Amino acid sequence: MLVVRGSRAFVLAPGETQETDLGVIELPADVTPGTVVETHLGEAFEVRRLRGPDLFEHLERTGAPMMPRDIGLVIGHTGVAAGDRALDAGTGTGVLAAYLGRLGVEVTTYERDAEFAAVARENMATAGVAEQIDVRTGDLTDELDAVEGGYDLLTLDTGDAAAVVERADELLAPGGFLAVYSPFVESARACVEAARSAGLADIETLETIQRRMDFDDRGSRPSTAGVGHTGYLVFARFLPDVG
Template sequence: MILLCHGDREYLRAPGAELHTDLGMLTVPDDVENGDVLETHLGTEFVARELRGPDLFNHLERTGAPMMPRDIGLVVGHTGAAADDRVLDAGTGTGVLSAYLGRLGASVTTYEQDPEFAEVARENMVTAGVEDRVDVRTGDITDDLDSLTGGEPFDLLTLDTEDAPEIVASAPNLLADGGYVAVYSPFIENSRKTVAAAEEAGLSGVETIETIQREMTFDDRGSRPSTAGVGHTGYLTFARHS
């Protein structure tokens, strides 16, 4: 898939597909490449752009609320997620976190309990070009914790589910030595339960952070944090098996 961009407008299309807008019509060439300039029959130019992480956040078909790029950045920074890591993830939801990790070169096994969401996530992994690295499994991850235990250990366990504390209790059985757990929670109550589960499981370096980001505005009068929007997204809890 490729993005066709004109100003603020972006359209996701496959090579060979057509684009019809009020700016005219064009057919995406089969051999389209990043940076190609395509012209509609009305003479409007669109630049073809390969999808990168933020484009996935904006353009993948949404089911479960996706993790925001800034929170994914914190997950990568705090856990050192890298190429060739083995990642166990739940729930898949839209699959934005899984797709980012796949694009890093990690091998991701991700669980989604809603069959329709899982099907959409599989298509999203094709759009992201990571279908070979991200295995979307339909089902409740808690049903498979026993069978996942004893297999090749994971380097990273990423959780974005309400029942994360229950899964964290199994982390020592799932993770390689030095492997990390990262749990995203929209509510602090769930983070507190996650911390208790991590400590009970004997994980080390247990910490919870609130993720806040303030956009700056610069104009003729001066510079200050934007007064629009809320800077808070949620809480991230990290812990390590060692």
């Protein structure tokens, strides 16, 4: 749930407690959106339904989460939808996994750092998707022999993604998609080469660049602040020959 008052906003699971500068909020276990809760000092906060961008802003962060713009491209280019099964690494904060879970996707996600995995499990509970997201502690590259394939989507956000891409044909269901996010072009290239050697089809790499627009009294133009580049996305598809 999103608990808000003006510019103050907290993401809390039902039953959780939060200290604020206006007192302590104890969110009832049976809380519903629209409820007004008071801190122990009698200050009112409104409870709202969580939305994807709230997760990006407020989940406890470990690894740098994927940005909503890149997650949007993953969803758009792969068409992942309710009922699909996704294999993901590394979990990190779990923002991508939580977005997929909120779509109704069943996600198995690997995180090699045990402390990060524990935080991600709590984040999935906060996001209300703990039932759809299986956060496993482990290095996906090392665990590949034990992973049963047949996934509709393979999402990777790790430095060693190419080692997993090399075996994507064993992990994906026919017609399934690969989506790799990489901040560096060298890693994107390694993933493209690995996708070719795994025999994947429809391989394409996109750089994400987004410009924020400023509208003020003097006129309208792209913002001069900030960086428009987020990273590279490599997409590919497993389309085995039926002949």
